Amino acid sequence: MTAVEDRPKTEIGAARKRKEDQRLITGRTKWTDNIQLPGMRHLAMVRSPFAHATITGIDTSAAKSSPGVLAVLTGEDVKDIQGGMANAWPITEDQKAPVHPAIAVDHVAFAGEIVAVVVARSAAAARDAAELVDVDYDELPPVLDLKEAAKDAVLAHPSLGTNKSAFWQFDSAGAGTGGPVDEAIEKARADGIVIEREYRQQRLIPAFMEPRSVVCDPTGEQLTIWTATQVPHFVRIFTALVLGIPESKIRVIAPDVGGGFGGKLQHTPEEVIAVLAARHTGKPVKYTETRSESLLSGHHGRDQWQKLTLAATKDGTVTGLKVDLLADMGAYLGLVTSGIPVLGAFMFNAIYKFPAYQFNCTNLFTNKTWTDAYRGAGRPEATYAIERLMDELAAEVGVDPLEIREKNWIKHEEFPFTTVAGMTYDSGNYEAATARARELFDYDGLRREQQERRDRKDPVQLGLGVSTFTEMCGLAPSRVLGALRYAAGGWEHATVRMLPTGKVEVVTGTSPHGQGHETVWSQIIADKLGVPFEDVEVLHGDTQIANRGLDTYGSRSLVVGGQALVMAADRVIEKAKPHAAHLLEASVDDIEFSGGQFKVKGTDKGKAMAEVVWAAFSSHDLPEGLEPTLDADATYDPVDFSFPHGTHLCAMEVDTETGQVSMRKYVCVDDIGNIMNPLIVEGQVHGGLVQGIAQALWEEAVYDDQGTLVSGSFVDYTLPTAADTISFVTDNTVSPSTTNDLGAKGVGEAGCIASTPAVVNAVVDALRPMGINDIQMPCTPERVWKAIRSAGSDQADATTGDAQPHFDAGAPNQAPPDPSSSASAEGADQ
Amino acid sequence: MTRINVTVDGVGYEDEVEPRTLLVHYLRETLGKTGTVVGCDTSNCGACTVHLDGRSVKSCNVLAVQADGHEVTTIEGLAQDGELHPMQRAFHDCHALQCGYCTPGMIMQAIDVLNDNPHPSEEQIRVGLEGNLCRCTGYHNIVKAVQQAADEGSTAGASAGATAGGAQ
Numbered sequence A: 001m002t003a004v005e006d007r008p009k010t011e012i013g014a015a016r017k018r019k020e021d022q023r024l025i026t027g028r029t030k031w032t033d034n035i036q037l038p039g040m041r042h043l044a045m046v047r048s049p050f051a052h053a054t055i056t057g058i059d060t061s062a063a064k065s066s067p068g069v070l071a072v073l074t075g076e077d078v079k080d081i082q083g084g085m086a087n088a089w090p091i092t093e094d095q096k097a098p099v100h101p102a103i104a105v106d107h108v109a110f111a112g113e114i115v116a117v118v119v120a121r122s123a124a125a126a127r128d129a130a131e132l133v134d135v136d137y138d139e140l141p142p143v144l145d146l147k148e149a150a151k152d153a154v155l156a157h158p159s160l161g162t163n164k165s166a167f168w169q170f171d172s173a174g175a176g177t178g179g180p181v182d183e184a185i186e187k188a189r190a191d192g193i194v195i196e197r198e199y200r201q202q203r204l205i206p207a208f209m210e211p212r213s214v215v216c217d218p219t220g221e222q223l224t225i226w227t228a229t230q231v232p233h234f235v236r237i238f239t240a241l242v243l244g245i246p247e248s249k250i251r252v253i254a255p256d257v258g259g260g261f262g263g264k265l266q267h268t269p270e271e272v273i274a275v276l277a278a279r280h281t282g283k284p285v286k287y288t289e290t291r292s293e294s295l296l297s298g299h300h301g302r303d304q305w306q307k308l309t310l311a312a313t314k315d316g317t318v319t320g321l322k323v324d325l326l327a328d329m330g331a332y333l334g335l336v337t338s339g340i341p342v343l344g345a346f347m348f349n350a351i352y353k354f355p356a357y358q359f360n361c362t363n364l365f366t367n368k369t370w371t372d373a374y375r376g377a378g379r380p381e382a383t384y385a386i387e388r389l390m391d392e393l394a395a396e397v398g399v400d401p402l403e404i405r406e407k408n409w410i411k412h413e414e415f416p417f418t419t420v421a422g423m424t425y426d427s428g429n430y431e432a433a434t435a436r437a438r439e440l441f442d443y444d445g446l447r448r449e450q451q452e453r454r455d456r457k458d459p460v461q462l463g464l465g466v467s468t469f470t471e472m473c474g475l476a477p478s479r480v481l482g483a484l485r486y487a488a489g490g491w492e493h494a495t496v497r498m499l500p501t502g503k504v505e506v507v508t509g510t511s512p513h514g515q516g517h518e519t520v521w522s523q524i525i526a527d528k529l530g531v532p533f534e535d536v537e538v539l540h541g542d543t544q545i546a547n548r549g550l551d552t553y554g555s556r557s558l559v560v561g562g563q564a565l566v567m568a569a570d571r572v573i574e575k576a577k578p579h580a581a582h583l584l585e586a587s588v589d590d591i592e593f594s595g596g597q598f599k600v601k602g603t604d605k606g607k608a609m610a611e612v613v614w615a616a617f618s619s620h621d622l623p624e625g626l627e628p629t630l631d632a633d634a635t636y637d638p639v640d641f642s643f644p645h646g647t648h649l650c651a652m653e654v655d656t657e658t659g660q661v662s663m664r665k666y667v668c669v670d671d672i673g674n675i676m677n678p679l680i681v682e683g684q685v686h687g688g689l690v691q692g693i694a695q696a697l698w699e700e701a702v703y704d705d706q707g708t709l710v711s712g713s714f715v716d717y718t719l720p721t722a723a724d725t726i727s728f729v730t731d732n733t734v735s736p737s738t739t740n741d742l743g744a745k746g747v748g749e750a751g752c753i754a755s756t757p758a759v760v761n762a763v764v765d766a767l768r769p770m771g772i773n774d775i776q777m778p779c780t781p782e783r784v785w786k787a788i789r790s791a792g793s794d795q796a797d798a799t800t801g802d803a804q805p806h807f808d809a810g811a812p813n814q815a816p817p818d819p820s821s822s823a824s825a826e827g828a829d830q
Numbered sequence B: 001m002t003r004i005n006v007t008v009d010g011v012g013y014e015d016e017v018e019p020r021t022l023l024v025h026y027l028r029e030t031l032g033k034t035g036t037v038v039g040c041d042t043s044n045c046g047a048c049t050v051h052l053d054g055r056s057v058k059s060c061n062v063l064a065v066q067a068d069g070h071e072v073t074t075i076e077g078l079a080q081d082g083e084l085h086p087m088q089r090a091f092h093d094c095h096a097l098q099c100g101y102c103t104p105g106m107i108m109q110a111i112d113v114l115n116d117n118p119h120p121s122e123e124q125i126r127v128g129l130e131g132n133l134c135r136c137t138g139y140h141n142i143v144k145a146v147q148q149a150a151d152e153g154s155t156a157g158a159s160a161g162a163t164a165g166g167a168q
Helices: A022-026 A121-132 A147-151 A180-191 A231-244 A269-281 A291-297 A339-341 A378-398 A399-410 A430-443 A443-454 A478-483 A517-529 A559-586 A609-618 A678-697 A750-770 A781-791 A820-830 B022-029 B087-093 B103-116 B123-127 B141-152 B155-166
Strands: A041-047 A051-057 A069-074 A114-120 A132-141 A165-169 A193-204 A213-217 A223-225 A250-253 A286-288 A303-310 A318-330 A357-365 A460-470 A492-498 A504-508 A536-541 A591-594 A597-600 A607-608 A633-634 A645-655 A661-671 A729-732 B002-008 B011-017 B049-052 B057-060 B071-073
Touching: A022 B087, A041 A121, A041 A291, A051 A114, A069 A121, A069 A269, A069 A559, A121 A430, A132 A213, A147 A303, A147 A318, A147 A357, A165 A231, A165 A339, A180 A303, A180 A318, A180 A357, A193 A378, A213 A269, A223 A231, A231 A250, A231 A269, A250 B011, A269 A286, A291 A633, A291 B057, A303 A378, A318 A339, A318 A378, A318 A750, A357 B002, A378 A460, A378 A750, A399 A430, A399 A460, A430 A443, A430 A460, A430 A645, A430 A729, A443 A460, A460 A633, A460 B011, A492 A559, A492 A609, A504 A517, A504 A559, A517 A536, A517 A559, A517 B155, A559 A591, A559 A597, A559 A607, A559 A609, A597 A609, A607 A609, A609 A729, A609 B141, A633 B022, A661 A678, A661 A750, A678 A750, A678 B141, A750 A781, B011 B022, B022 B049, B049 B103, B057 B103, B087 B103, B103 B123, B103 B141, B123 B141
Parallel strands: A041 A286, A223 A250, A318 A357, A504 A536, A661 A729, B002 B071
Antiparallel strands: A041 A114, A051 A132, A069 A114, A165 A357, A193 A303, A213 A223, A213 A286, A303 A318, A460 A645, A492 A504, A492 A633, A591 A597, A597 A607, A645 A661, B002 B011, B049 B057, B049 B071
């Protein structure tokens, strides 16, 4: 068989095609919305059209008499049993937060908030009846703008008395990790360089492809909840806590889950409502959101104003960085909403040696959809700010952006390095990644072309963008989470079960939703236990099977969950050794294990793993004290974070006449430590890149002045398509992490964190000679064109008058009869 | 209710449907063809793409009654006798899927692209897939997969049509 001949020497590091694919490419999938149960009822939500209002009355009578309707539930009906949605991360002792009922009772705080639920025989009947629910609202003034919210003039929750949820600070002088930042800034004002900028992190929507769906079955002894989530274990715990149901009576299953990107790291009102409706009717219920509902009510991401002050000496050595953030929580705090900006606190100093640093963050409520984790979660915001600032500093000093970075970054030989934010970076090599990226990109060649275009005043200018990012992955050491006032720990769990027929079942507490854990976990076990890749089955996402776990987010699965797996596999081997010793009539101390064989040292006597497993299973002849099982499990609490890094280089062409930007080339060299499967790593990088690029160029959740989400469908929330994007050049350097046995660092968020500043830096770089040093994201043609116009450049003036010679004043506006004439004119321009 | 006769993945069905029923809901809920999925409500995402008489359509944008007398091929009807369609194989080979939610629609559309143009350039592939959204892959490997399927020759595009034809 070719499969055997093709077998790699080691599975770890091999570009294994994914196990998961077969069911996904043939449509043999188990999405939550596919589930049909006998007697199943369907839910439809009635949502507030107003951003801020008091509910004065709800008439459900017409809906209740609509055909096929079993029940209509309002907040009033369930107010005593629905509890309040939980926030697991009160970042300060005095953090303020409004109660967040799953169904609003008398007050709605964002457009899209649920005010009633219809339970009906079919989804169509439920939706028909939802139209008939008559809600009376008294509108209240909404607060929508973050800076307005900070003034507390209009309140998102009048009962709270303020829009401020919390203020959180990290100060290097106070923490003893660096000097006082204000002194550094003062000194730089006197005899150095001070860069002061304010950047906008626009609001984004995770926009996973599978809309969220939940099925709740109340029949049987345990309540079973299937849900499209990244965090089945969280959903179980919080269902118990919010609704007061014993945790042991709840089983949560995340079947096939179609993407998450942080957007499915939540315990949602819809999940609570499904439980309430199922218990109310005694029947299984299903709710699947429409895409519009998803964009409207699933949590959003980012949304910050960043006020930044960078101090440096005249030669460009940074002496201090001060960060002042306003962070939009939206209307409510979700599971980790409040902690998202704080995750960025440790990353603004990035790969650099800053002697002084201060991070200040004010969390604010507005009458908009709640925010929470979105791919990168706090770290993209930080990376964007510092990588933009380093370009500004380079421009100020008058050197190449790569040169200013090299001047300030941690040198290869300085690892491990404790940063001004108190993090210890275990390994890295910024020089190597940058050298490789430069070479693949042809950095010098493109710089020459840029100069040529500038010299000849080409209407299409070229800009080169740099991003030398790092991030913290492997969330997280429980002691650190505790110190940050997060409610849970950051450990992960794995079980390895040795089946009598030689197959291996691996149970992981992580909860993959597209990453490819089934493949990679099989590769790791194949190497560790010497069993064929095909013989490993990876189970996950069901709290009755994977009873312990903390799920998948924050690029944690491999570095934390993979380490737990390695430890469990090691325990299997240790448990098997006395069994093998007994079979081989040797001393345990003489048994060694490699390549799937237990051998007596210095002899050719051996037993295969499968033989030892069978002997333990049959247990006919076990010596006293040996358990008849080799199964083992392990729970691993990470000793530290891991710190992937990389150098990303982007070339953008900017049409100065139209404001159109287009990507010419994108090269990234990421150091994510040891690579388990390069195929999967590349895929993660590609997808991350496009999400980050999309923030730079296309995506924004936009509200009108009434608080209505106007980018509430895929018509208006412009996800990139295949036609908008290019193929990328990706490569890796490898500095193994020293904090886990696999040497892995995590790759899920890297592309998304690094690419946004690389793209915007490139756009700004193209236009810098015009005096432009910022364009707000997304850099739409309109924004770029306006920036050029207001900069008053020659190129902008050229767009008027004769730029379109075929259009004569007074003549009909139509295409010229001979299209070649305009084409040749265009050609002559270039 | 309206009576319709539709052939789906080679099997003939006769059903009563509400006139407002979308083809995708008929496929998923009445026939249990859950391989085809719904990703949006504005016909932007293409997750529900199937073939209607051998041409790709977004099945959220077709009424079930419009499929009356026609043949539908879904992702579930592509593999023949356990043998993957070349496009399915190419998606697997090139790691052109991660969460897999867009994959059924993406594969059906990719086949349609090659039906139109068996040897497309990268740009033609990208434009051909413009109506199908993917959030995981950044499209890089999807484009590669379609190129691989195209390089393998005529079978890639044609056999979906043959599947529909085989049902006649």
